Amino acid sequence: MPLISLLGSIFLFFIFFIMVGCEEETPWELEIQEKTNLVVQAIITDEYKKQKIILSQVFADRNGAIPPIRDAQVRVTNDEEEYLFDSDSTDEGSYYSRSAFAARMGQTYRLSVIWREQLYTAESAMVQVIPIIDIQLGQNAEGLYYISEGPPIYSPQEQALYQVDIEWTDPSDTSDASARLYYYTLSTIDVSELLRPKREDVFFPSGSKIVITKYSLQDDFAEYYRSILMESSWQAGVFDDASYTPRGNISDDAFGFFGVSAVFVDSIIVQ
Amino acid sequence: MKKLPIVLFFLMLGSSLFGQREVQRLTIEHHQELSLLLKKITDQSGWFFSYNPDVIDPDQLVTLHIKDAKITEVLDTLSHKLKLRYSLMGNQVILNRIDKNTGDIQSEETKFVVSGYVMDSLTGENLIGAAVVLQGTTIGTQTNAFGYYALELPRGVQRIEYAYLGYQRVLIDVHLSQDTRVDVALSSMVVELPDVVIDKSRSSAQDHDPESMMVRPEILQKLPEFGGEQGLIRSLQAFPGIKTHSDGSAFFFVRGGAKDQNLIMIDDAPIYNPAHLFGFYSLVVPEFTRSITVYKSDIPTHIGDRLSSIIDVRTKDGNLKSLGISGGLNPLVYQLAVEGPIVKEKSSFFASYRRSNFKWIYQAALPNLSLFFDDFHLKWNYKINKNNRLYFTLIAGTDQLNNQGDLSDERVGIQWENVAMTLRWNHIYGPKLFSNTVLYTGNYQYRLASQSDVWQSGIGKLGLKSDFTWYHSPVWTTRFGIEIQSYFFNPGKLNDGGPLASIFPKSGLFQTAQNVLYLQSVYDFDPKWRLRLGIRASSWTNLAPASYYRFSADGQPTDTMTARRGAYHTYARADPRFSISYSSSDNSLWKFSAGVYHQFIQLISNSTSPFSSFEVWLPASPNIQPQRAIQFSLGHSYKTSDRLWSLSTALYYKKMTHQIDYRPHPKLLLNPLIEGELLYGSLEAYGLEILCKKNAGRLSGWISYNYSRAIRQTPQVNRGEAYPAFQDRPHELSLLLDYSWTKRIKLSTYWTVYTGSAFSSPTSFYSFNGQVIPVFGQKNNDRLPDYKRLDIALRFVLNKNPNNSYKHSLSISVYNVLAHKNVIDVNFNKSISEDGTPVIRSNILSNQQLITVQTDLIRFLPSISYRFEL
Incomplete structure (x- = not known):
């Protein structure tokens, strides 16, 4: 893709030429809103292993610790099977499937997370x-x-x-x-x-x-x-x-x- | 038939006012000078008198005893007594001596038209906006955009005053016994300090419109330069209500409107990208311009199709009498212009070429890079005879950015091109009917090229317009016309032969046609009141062949439609416009206007960048309704009697609907389904503009303050709640001072401060795959820091003798002399690299802290430029 990569290079050079010395760190006070939204990071793969899902919360300090979620109920299902996930006490916020499995083509997988009496769902299929x-x-x-x-x-x-x-x-x-x-x-x-x-x-x-x-x-x-x-x-x-x-x-x-x-x-x- | 209601309205209004005055009864006991008698009559009746004091002695003693008489009885008595004749015009009584040769009292009611061109005596160039006034009265007119005027006056000797700012006034006695052609050449004042020239012409207060600005290039040249060049857009931002995006940008916002809601026209041809080098330089060379009129509201119906402003640039014709050469040179740009007669007094040309010279800056670091811009301006005109004249204008500009790789065939680059052309025919059908027919085209396109692959996007327009001005009388002018336009849109297409053509999706090309009919009358129903009433009716048609899509509410395509021939969609829109102005004196004018505006093309860009890059223009279509605005504006302008000071204020409210907004993270590049990424909402703008000017003296300049708001609302954005638009900048204060230190040294300073633009800053964060992702709350919840800038310029006239044929000057300017950091962007996702520069963190396992980074563009930019004129 010579066009795209070279275009990028040209512009980087050009912008650097214009911008040199004009970008700097600044103190900035954000209007932080305390939120507790659930964050899901879940990529199930076709590798046969104990699959991992990470649950966390929204946070205010972008350089601070990520607040984990330890007390959720997590499961993944497809039309044939159900996989339950357990929280790992040594890796807070991480949930591992109780048994190893590999995702398969042609299956639609559904995630359900129950946290603080709220059900969160999503579904996905592999390509x-x-x-x-x-x-x-x-x-x-x-x-x-x-x-x-x-x-x-x-x-x-x-x-x-x-x-x-x-x-x-x-x-x-x-x-x-x-x-x-x-x-x-x-x-x-x-x-x-x-x-x-x-x-x-x-x-x-x-x-x-x-x-x-x-x-x-x-x-x-x-x-x-x-x-x-x-x-x-x-x-x-x-x-x-x-x-x-x-x-x-x-x-x-x-x-x-x-x-x-x-x-x-x-x-x-x-x- | 369409004109009939307007004519009837004017007639009814005029006759009603006349009738009211006629029934008034006057009682006069007088034995004093004539001037005092006339004042008494004016005080009692409201009728004003106009006469030539060289013909009728105002100091002559007059005795008059009249009791309880009509105004006509008073005037009959007076005219009989003094051997005068009178005629009525508006609420003016025009007095003349009886022609002893004819003795025909009835004949003075006959009126004739004096018409012609007003031009510069030195160059033969027509002067735009020159005042043509019956001396001692407020009866008069202004020359139009081509220097033409027509004024209907009663039979007899009429003394007419011709005046133009910076030129010596000319008084001409015209013996009107038939329609008379008077072309007048005005001489520019031979003064070394043109800034001391004040416009003392007795043009009507009605001509000082607080809602439009006519700016002459000399005014813009007072402003400090940027990179050695005067920029059209950057200069206009010094005026109230016009705000540029930020440093180095050609985008600008007018009264809260979006950046694509402004149209720049060069001799009627549209310019879609008025910038070079992403916006750092203007395409239009100031030396090429003769006048710049900025309309922010009450936009005349003969121009339109933008919601916020029209900037109407008229170019120089070229010197009809002698050859002239001028030019400029600075470390970054050089320019040369030549003008002169082709056939003396009959045909002339103006040609200018400008090219950048950046290579010395980057050559050492980037030897394979080639970056430059150039432009060419050409104007030609030919006087066929006294009633016919031809003009041709061409502006062509190119920007190129190329990179030559190590291999000879490894070359990639980007090219931006602007071409605008007009061929114009001015024809005078009769002294009262002036026509301007113009064939024009405006094209903008950009290309990305890599070896045999070329991707290009653009917009083009071809139009034919026939515009007529009918001067019914000094108090009534009507303008009407027809315009046929054809647009071509290329949202982005790869050439068929290249290897990438099969990889990237193909976007459709669009063709549309627009037909416009317009009519507008301006009627002074007395010297204090002016009514302007008009309508612009447009039909917009999407033409086949084309493929387009239907979309669901969430933007997903649900159907593909293919039109093979003819028109597949049409919009018809009518824009009524109205204004009424009242001048309580020669110095004061109030104006209220209301108008509807439609816009049929839009720039699709969700970028907050100040620079133009790969925007896409799209037409109104089955999916995109025409944008609409309704604006109300109340303005007042005041000038001191000596015209030294002026103050103008304007209040406005604007409601715009069908405003383009975007789905989150829209895909706007190389996307055939781009219309599915669009959302539609409204924008409400309102504000107050104040401008105080000192027009002359060693120290001149202006100060302006604006309060303005621009609030958007789109049902699917920000949970449907209203939010400030990017261009919402409530406060703006500007000061321009121009000081003539000596006859040869001038100092200019420009200072401005305004509220920073609205943008969205995170209100919290979350983590995904080790990356920190921002979470935003209310849209545009935050603001960039306030913008502040002080520019200074020192100009030296180098020739000691101002009458030298070779004139040259040196300018030293500093842009942002206080080096204020005017922030264009704030980001929250960078880290400091080992060499201390902010970079995007790529190793997510590193424990580098994320910091907030701000970007500003130009802290301190000195420039020096040399200009000459021969």
């Missing part, structure tokens, strides 16, 4: 994942590697989320280090995406292990993910759109998403 991952690595002057080009941001054939886990040993103090980055492929194009702001580079040495997990995204999950990007990674350029809350597919004013994804995993040792 195929295309088992191709294309990530380019670059090398800086110090010989450290970085991801120079992620997967294509646009494809009419598939929509996907890429979770990139990188582990390495820091050569200066031999401590272990890790990073988790997300990339995406969507079937939509946005101005704020093309002209997105500069993103932090993560550098890692030769020998690092990269595990890339590609999740297929159904249309509504991709739309939700796009809305998240518009309010996070694509926000803060000079071509921003008006802001809206990314809501997701959970009922009754809850936030977050319940999705079912097919997964493809690839590993790389950097050398």
Whole structure:
């Protein structure tokens, strides 16, 4: 996709030229409203494992602790089975299925969460994942590697989320280090995406292990993910759109998403 | 037939007023000067007298004894006694001596038309808005947009005064025994400080309309420059009610309207993107303009199709008498203009070319980048004969941003193009009927190119307009006409041959036709009262071939419709407009106006960015109803008797419906279903504008204050509750001072402060996949910090002798001299990187703190420019 990637580069250069020195930290008093809305992070995959769902609440301090929800009743069903989830006391807010299972194509999965006597529901179905991952690595002057080009941001054939886990040993103090980055492929194009702001580079040495997990995204999950990007990674350029809350597919004013994804995993040792 | 009710209305109104005055009974005992006698009659009857004091001696002693008589009896007695004749016009009594040659008392009732052009004696250029007044009276008119005037006056010798700001007044005695053509050339005043010129012409107070502004380029040139250039839009923001989006932006808001509700017309051709370089520079070169009229309310019916403002720019014709060269140079832009006669006194041209020069800034860091803009302005005119004249105008502007990759064929880029053209024919059918027929086109498109892939979007318009002005009498003018327009919309399309064409979805192209009929009469039913009444009727038709969609309430497509031929949808709309003004004296004018406006095209953009980028224009269609506004405005303007000071105020209320809003996170780029992303609501705007000006002197300038609100309401947005629009900026204060230090050194300062724009800030957050997601409460619950800016400019006239044929000057300007951080954007999702710059956090396992970051654009921008004229 030379057009899109190069356009992005041109604009980043150009905006940098205009903007240099004009972006700075500022104290800002937000009109915080104390809310207790439920937040669901639930991606059931086609991997056979104990599936995980995270429940939390809305919070006021964006750098503070995320308030977990420990006392909810969580279950996932399809037309044939029911999977109950239990809270994990060692990992607050996380709920694991009592038994391992893998999501299947052609099934519609339904989530129900009962919290504070309120029932929250959502449903989702899985789409195929295309088992191709294309990530380019670059090398800086110090010989450290970085991801120079992620997967294509646009494809009419598939929509996907890429979770990139990188582990390495820091050569200066031999401590272990890790990073988790997300990339995406969507079937939509946005101005704020093309002209997105500069993103932090993560550098890692030769020998690092990269595990890339590609999740297929159904249309509504991709739309939700796009809305998240518009309010996070694509926000803060000079071509921003008006802001809206990314809501997701959970009922009754809850936030977050319940999705079912097919997964493809690839590993790389950097050398 | 459509005119009949209006004519009847005027006749009834006029006869009613006359009748009231005629029945008044007067009693006069007088043995003093004539002037005092006439004042007595005026005091008792309300009739004013107009006469030439060089012909009728106001100091002559007159004895008159009349008891309980009608005004006509008084006038008969007086005219018999003094061998005068009188005629009635409005509530004016015009006195003349009896023509001894004819002795025909009845003949003075016959009226003739004096008409012609008023022009600059040096260049032959016609002057717009020049006052043409019967001396000693308020009977008069103004030249139209082409310098033409027509004035009906009684038979006899009439002394007519021609006046224009900055020009010497001319008095001409015209012996009217038939319709007479008088073309007048005015000489500009030979003064070194043009700012000391005051408009002392005795034009009617009715001509100082508080609701529209006619701005001459010299006024804009008083404002400090930005990057070495005067910008049309940036300059206009100094006037009340007009607000630019922010620094470096070509978007502007007028009286609370949206950014697409303003139309800039160059000689009748529309300009859809008036900017270069995302908005930093204006497309229109100020040197090319002759007059700029800004309509914010009471927009005349011969122009329209926008809800908030029309900016009507008239361009220079070119010097008919001698060749002239002018230009400018600054570190970023250079420009050269040439004008002169092709056939002396008959045909002339004006041509200007401007190009940016940015490469030296970025060459070292970005050697493969090519960024520039250029534009070309051309005007040609030809006087076929005294009743026919042709004009041609062309404006073409291009912006290019290219990147040449390492491989020779690896080239991508973006190109923006504006082209506007008009071919005009002015024809005088008779002294009372002036016509202006214009064929015009306005086109804007942008292209993204990567090797063989080209994606382009644009809008184009082709129109033919025939406009007529009928000067019934000095107190009654009617303008009417017809306009046929064709629009072409390309919301975004990839070329068929490129490899990406099969990947991206195809958006449809749209064609529409608009036919407009309009009529407007301006009637002065006495020198104090003016009524303006008009209607603009439009039909808007969507034309096949086209595919369009039907949508459910939640924006999902439910049906695809294909129209193969003919029209598939039509809207018919009528815009009545009305205003009435009252001048309590020569210095004071009150005006109330009410009008309905419709807009059939819209800019689809949910961006809060100050810069133009990849917006899409869409027509009114089966899914998008025409936008509508109704506006009421009450204005007052006051000038001191010496015209040195003026004060104008305006109160307005505007209700707009079918206003475009958007679903959350709409998909507006490369989306064939884009209409499904739109929502429709209303916008309510109201405010108060105050402008106080000192028009002349070594220190001149103005101060203005605006209070304005713009409140939106859309059922599906903000839970249906009203919320402030982005452009809702309640308070704005501006001050412009222009000081002539010496004859050759001038200092200008411009200071402005206004409330920051409304935007949405988070009221809480949540976490998903390790990312912090904002939760918003009420829409536009927060505001950017107040905007403050002080600009200064120092201008040096370099030639010591002002009569030198080579004139040159140097300007040094500083934009935002106090380096105030005028914030355009606030974000809550960045972290500080190792090198100290804010970046988007990509490693969600890192424990970097999220911070709030603000962006401002131009803290301090000095510029120097050199201008010359030969």
